[in-house]
Amino acid sequence: SVRDPTGASIALYTAKLHHPNKTGNHVVLQALFYLLDRAVESFETQRNGLVFIYDMAGSNYTNFELDLSKKILNLLKGAFPARLKKVLIVGAPVWFRVPYNLLSLLLKEKLRERVQMVKMAELRQHLPRDCLPQHLGGLLPLDASGWNQQLLAGQNGRVDPVDELVGIPLEDSSIHVPGSEAMRPQELLAHLGRLQRSGVYQEYEELRREAPPGTFHCSQSAYNQEKNRYGDVLCLDQTRVRLKPRRNERSDYINASFMDGYKQKNAYIGTQGPLDRTYGDFWRMVWDQNVLLIVMTTRTDEGSRRKCGQYWPLEEGGQEVYGHIAVVNQRVDHHTHYNHTTLELHNTETCEQRHVSHFQYLSWPDYGVPTSAVTLIDFLGAVKRQQRKMVKALGPHWTGHSLGPPMVVHCSAGIGRTGTFCALDICLSQLQDVGSLNVFQTVRRMRTQRAFSIQTPEQYYFCYNAILEHAQRQGLLPSNQ
Template sequence: SRPSASQQSVSYRQSLPATKQFLEEINKWTSQHGVSPLSWDVAVKFLMARKFDVLRAIELFHSYRETRLREGIVKLQPHEEPLRSELLSGKFTVLGVRDPSGASIALYTAKLHQPSKTGNHVVLQALFYLLDRAVESFETQRNGLVFIYDMAGSNYTNFELDLSKKILNLLKGAFPARLKKVLIVGAPVWFRVPYNLLSLLLKEKLRERVQMVKMSDLRQHLPRDCLPEHLGGCLPLDVHSWNLQLLSEQNGRVDPVDELVGIPLENTSIHVPGPEAMGLAELMAHLNRAQRSGIYLEYEELRREQPPGTFTCALAAHNQERNRYGDVLCLDQTRVRLKRSDYINASFMDGYKQKNAYVGTQGPLEKTYGDFWRMVWEQSVLVIVMTTRTDEGGRRKCGQYWPKEEGGQEVYGHIAVVNHRVDKQAHYNQTTLELHNTETFEQRQVTHFQFLSWPDYGVPSSALSLIDFLGAVKHQQQWAVQAFGSQWRGHPLGPPMVVHCSAGIGRTGTFCALDICLSELQDVGTLNICQTVRRMRAQRAFSIQTPEQYYFCHTAILEHAQRQGLLSANQ
């Protein structure tokens, strides 16, 4: 409900000096990071959640922003899957009544959660979306929120300790609403140990607000007319009505949640956990059931899907000589644009919860060396991953676009490249390069990785050697981002890594797919290879070139899981 005129007047008078101070501080930050300034109404929301204590409200704003960035919850699309299904699942809703103090009552029904089918990411998306809509109400902003965690009828398979931690962390200090209390209702006996673990995580002040309550005692905390019938109240519960109403109201409007985030939208990513994600045991069962022939057929279905975009720029007569292969083109919608000559056969590709984590590109031609290094400079690239040799089977697969020998120097366009050091490993070379921009007199360090054990159109003889190589690449990227320091203000995982083979689709796609899937597996314990490849091909067309490469993704992940002890050898 909207506040009355008198309520608005009181709120305005109360908020005036605090809101001015809050906006002055926060909008210094937004201007430095190139995001939209916060509006007055949004500022008041954070201040009301902290009783107009400006310093605590500023702390809350940054906790909220960092939580959303960490969980990859940046631009919510409630009408798109998998979020729409999660919103309509009945797992979470806000009741149509308030408690006697005027607080909103949110209800989470644990028995409806199936971790094997829905990743934590989607659950948190739904929580953020529905809570954001709930606190649009002035009454909720002023009087706070009561959260009922309904465990009645749930069993151990419905419970995830990590998800529960994230929900409590969200409620206790990363959401612009005052949390009055959390009532854990109908908790089974097995929940005592997890509850003790959760309690240790909570500050004493919040611990007092979190209580385990027997179903029969719930009415001591909330009157019957505030409780649904299945919790001993007299309120008919239609779990879909409020959620459906919000979805219908959402049509055609811009969700204010995007303004609250204070994060540029380029941090969003298509690679997030989806409803069809598999655990490792499910992946193993799928592979055993389908066998190699079934996985090949699955790839064939993906291969037949047409790219969702156009190739106008790549097909332009003046650009065709810059394509290594006439039938391997980059989509207009995702291509990398150079500041001067504009065209290069390279595509931005998302990583796991990271927009533009990679630039997938072809092996540079002699005539495109300058374009390649200009792209590396313009995109602030710190790591280059090469998954081919320059020559294979008597054919040139990629130009020698960097000085190969230690101490070597070459100039490509306006970028001078110096080879400082070459470290030779069993399956790859790691070369430290120093780049000098001859126009701006700036310099930068870039690490070049070349994997040597991967035949064209084939797969590596050792899956684990490639995964170890991937680990070395990611470790170097992490180190380089830290060394880059304040010069980098984008995604915390850093600027895009350039990944290429010869055409920039087969081995390049396989490398990126493994990185995405293994990152998701590490984060939430699930993955979906088919979905990952489909989404990847929507950005770098034709990524993963053969059914053998697609099958290799499955077996490599399982080999890695067995080595890590995540899956026993006899499963």
């Protein structure tokens, strides 16, 4: 019951426990397929993939069949290609490793890239100690109530210790954490140099082609459709924010999605720019989720197009009532590229009051991306400092994550600039923490929560350049590069 640091599920096949004279290949393959098929029903596994460990430690010729090994690897390649992140062949005996072409017999090009032979002692280089299954080497206890035992049960309910597979857990573990393919700034620069703009666009296209791993039933229901700013920008049912129930309310729907941050569950709520008819829902959500900070990355109007409603009182001293939440503008601080507004919220039903900071970034052009990342990253820094300050002010009353409640982030649709802002925050947080990051993995995971996040290849390319620009400013890259 473990996952790797990227949130991938771990499956274990133990060769030592296989006795070909007792159990035919078809039984092993049926069990393996059934267990993996059950595992990928999990939304978390669909999102984060599988790591398959082929444990050969302690096995010998009496446990091994070349034909079965071929079929197992072909099964993984054919049935689970999009989900399979890595295959680790652990503790392979000498007769399996030499001659080396024996491994080549088992693998084909696409899969070969993801397969590594490692010794037991080297496993920590691939998986941290607390992620390693306890039963490597064939020491696998039988779980009397487990459905995998029932599946493999022999006559009279007896189970031979053969072909046992560790069931893949379905618990939630979707936060962004350092993965095995993370790059340091110098490697990121080299990666960008190899790909050039066209290659990065192609990398984005690979992400764009991946279908969202969930459903949109609630967004598409007739009653809720009018609450969507754009008919083609919908919320996944699996990650949508549900409004707390109220008397006489027909729906708990708002076009908003929980999104994980770096080592933080539900760090953001990605949402659309509120519509006139959803102002009340928006402020209900802010209150329900104890939000301290709202990030707005658009103007209300750009060019001749309405991008977002004026959902808060604009002038200092102004006040408006949205549903049962009264909002008072206490102060506006104007900066070169953004405005910071301090709002006081009053719940007219409970007579409670709270403060919320509203940050509006003003320097994102009508179309495309900022010409320089400096102003956006400085804006991100100001947002993070304010969030820390407000969490600290909560004191012992706040018992959640040390980084605080979710931060609401929105643009117009809630996927383009919103996704870009969140991706930069995640990547730069990881860079600061461990010195490496992976843009592709970050955006891929983000899109499993707020579908279609990062709306254009230009925004995806901007993420790369913004990170490198920041790395250079921080002295992590030479200035001449």
